[in-house]
Amino acid sequence: MKENMKLAARLSVAPMMDWTDRHCRYFHRLMSRRALLYTEMVTSAALVRGGAMHLLAHDPAEAPVAVQLGGSEPAELAQAARIAADEGFAEVNLNVGCPSDRVQSGCFGAVLMQRPELVADCVAAMAAAAPQAEITVKCRIGVDDQIPQEVLPQFLERIAAAGVRRVIIHARKAWLQGLSPRENREVPPLDHDLVLGMKAAFPQLHVSLNGGIETLEQAQAHLARGMDGVMLGRAGYHRPYDVLAGADAAIWGDTAAPLSREEVVAAMRPYIARHLGQGGRLHSVTRHMLGLYAGQPGARAWRRALSEGAVQPGAGLEMLDAALAAQAEAAAGGATLMAARA
Template sequence: MPGKISPEAAARLSVAPMMDWTDRHCRFFHRLMSRRTLLYTEMVTAPALVRGGARHLLGFDPAEQPLALQLGGSDPGELAQAAAMGADEGYGEINLNVGCPSDRVQSGCFGAVLMERPALVAEGVAAMIAAVPRDVEVTVKCRIGVDDQAPEQVLPDFLARIRAAGVRRVQIHARKAWLQGLSPKQNRDVPPLDYDLVVAMKAEFTDLHVSINGGITSLEQARALLARGLDGVMIGRAAYHQPFDILAAADREIFGDDHPAPTRPEVVAAMEPYIARHLTEGGRLNQITRHMLGLFAGQPGARAWRRTLSEGAHRKGAGLEVLRAALGAVEGLDA
């Protein structure tokens, strides 16, 4: 492994935080394919940590670094306490979610609905910054606007406010969030992308580190966006569903690191000790292998790999023999 990589250096390419997907098992798996890409936790709510005693949600394997914690919340005092907890656990970046459009998030007055309350966001991030050591960075992930807002007006004001509060790095999902009339799933696809606006924000806020998110499906597309002056690219669903295609080549193509990339079978072999430990601790095989279904996406044997894991991993007592059978099915088709 290279020396310790800061989240800012790793943010040239990152895997987006995704609820129910980017848990610690997914992140360990992703890290085997890229040493340098920045990984994010699922969103953890500040109330769950501060009032709910859910500090166990902050756990991670040191091998996952560089790693950022994403928090959800709107109360500055709770956000500060939660950020301090994250810093104590060893996260180098604490990210505030101002982009999630789900009803559950709206009802708690956090996520994308906070685009309508920039002063509260600024107060929150200022409290977070004051609560963590200077070497822990507080960042914000936002949308370009919500509902009937005019993004070209509200986004510059939003960025100016959080910059004045001390934020130096942002991730912008280049779509509006429609909080009325669209489901969270539709909010990932229906509102049109506006990459040009995000590029314009980087040109206007030259001192901010700006990463772009939304609709990015390949490293070629990521390189094109970086070439337009952006500091980073964040990839979500494509990195989850085609992890090898995105991550195995990322260190070379995005970071200029010529360290040899692993093969798919080598990734499977490297997962075995991790899975064995999880099973010994009472975990279930499918808690990990559900994140591995896309490893052979687009390759001969991909269907056999998915089918063997899907059918076998959920069974009571399923162990490494299921993983090995899935790999054997792929290798048998390749032979």
């Protein structure tokens, strides 16, 4: 199972709060059978002290899927890792990269880059408690005034000694004060070469690169340079079809044709119907589908019809049909206009 996860990690979609929930992951899985998907970050306290098992809800069809935990207390993280493994997650990832104020106040996320010895204690405890799952770490290259070329190798050496064999590195510093979480994803300069250097310095580690990767072609280029894996963030969410539909062929050499965009929508219908039948709201699912036609004729009409229609009281599958019709009509109108101009 761990080898399967390592293979899947050649291309993954990052854990993103408020985005990569179970509905999003089901949708993404329809476009790529191979890419590794992640949950939103789940705090260890929510599982251990809050009993929030609903945060681990997932459909078997989402596999391969990993859970990301946030926390800094080894014993509590060990309990949370055991719970996650018992729920069927083959990978449990520790968040050492999120710079938000909420995360800092709980002494976890990127602030843990300053405490590599504590991170080592955490992952060792997690591995001992959940031996059936692989324990991985997602980190930054450093925080605040740290010198990445100095602290990152020391950090990796410490967690590798604690048993970590796979790490995802966001190739930017995090500034714990002065930048918002959004700015921390955009303002600090990228250093992809440093992350590549870490792969050379730690050949025993499976190293995935995260940060500033916008296209499937860029992901392929980083793999060709020697990275073990590439993790996509916002591009995987806002332009899912562009980066996921061709991934199985480009990254793993699969020959099966991907579903078309229209086939993806058709495949979502029974899933949405089940969700609605359980009392769920249409918008909870379809908000993740707004980028399906990104860059295509009729994309704006699709987004508008779906975003406006899905929030209406009692909205059902008819709104999905209306959005498809709006997209097709807008695309046809655009084609007619282009032909007339020609």
